[in-house]
Amino acid sequence: MKKLISIFVFLLTLSSINAQENFEVSTLRIGPYKVFMPKAEAEKISGTQLKTSDGDKKNIVKYSGESIQIDIFDNYINEANPSVPSISYMTTSSKKFKTKSGIGVGSTRDDLINAYRNYPNFCVHPDWDQNGKPIKDTGYFTLEDSDAGTQLSFKFINNIVTEISVYLNEGC
Secondary structure, three states: OHHHHHHHHHHHHHHHHHOOOOOEEOOOEEOOEEOOOEHHHHHHHHOOOOOEOOOOOOEEEEEOOEEEEEEEEEEOOEOOEOOEEEEEEEEEOOOOOEOOOOOEOOOEHHHHHHHHOOOOOEEEEEEEOOOOOEEEEEEEEEEEEOOOOEEEEEEEEOOEEEEEEEEEOOOO
8 A cells, every 4th residue: 555655646746747837048948939949839839820920920929827929930940941930039028937047037137147157158238229329227148059059138127137038140
């Protein structure tokens, strides 16, 4: 009887671990969504039909009650798949999503610098208004993943992170 109870408790624990939500952010992902993820796979996760972006169309999906904007464009994957609709850009303002270093919406600019000061390729720059002038107290802290060809960007206002974005690095 004790053995049966032990097995039941083990299976219950295992099933709760599998049911845990994924709120991880990296240079490739926000939660379960990844840059380069095919549109069909993203639609399975979201449970909704997603539109291919044209610059104006935005897909807002809910993941465990939290909003993520997902933009889908036709991306080159390889010669066999020269044009595949897949995720190119994601952003969220949810406080639940965090990096492995614990950085997310609500973190400070100093938290970012302390966490990523040894990251091989990052930059900090101001935001700009439509007239090309820097916006006071608003900027971006961006990590570049050269291997993946992606960037993870933290928007901050008054030195507090307000938004996290992950996207393809189109280059200059």
